[in-house]
Amino acid sequence: MTVLSAAALVSMVATTALAQSRQDFTLVNRTGYDISEVYVSPSKADDWEEDVLGDDTLEDGERANITFSRAGKTCLWDLKVVYSDDDSSAVWHDINLCRVERVTLRYNSKTDTTSATFD
Template identity: 90%
Template sequence: MTVLSAAALVSMVATTALAQGSRQDFTLVNRTGYDISEVYVSPGKANDWEEDILGDDGLEDGDSVNITFRRAGKTCIWDLKVVYSDDDSSAVWHDINLCQVEKITLRYNRKSDTTSATFD
């Protein structure tokens, strides 16, 4: 193996590892008609929601946020919780395969009083 091809192989392995480490990253789109004050993403079946990933920021209706995982997750299955800023009510989705989902769009149906999500 030449030095050039060995360097190319190392670069390819590093790029693949980097891509796999961020494969759970996704975009969250708020089309609910309401502002969202908190967003939690936790490994599936975890007993703790961990920290609000929005921090002091919120997610206004019509806006989106890119959610980036800084740690190398060993699971593809995650749970998502959002909390609305107007009344602190929340909506939860379980068992989302973030290795296959790149965008989650949230919508609220006033008639049925339910928040739904589409996964792309």
């Protein structure tokens, strides 16, 4: 194996490891409402799995570190949040968590929509 081939292989392995470990992210709640449930599932999954907040609530203005204990083989994930006050929800699909470190949620009362920015 040439030095160039070895370097390319090391780079590819490091990129794959980084992609799998970088799925953790920070969720920031700037909606004006408390969030009682947060679900994160692979985009191709048929269900939402477990509420990652458990018994906790993500209050307006707070942030939560969402960590993955499972070794995911995908970078694309779906996110669902449920509000405490009326059990309404908002959903986003195909978030690339291999590149996103922070998701900030905002609610617009004029349009009655929750938006997300991905940094």
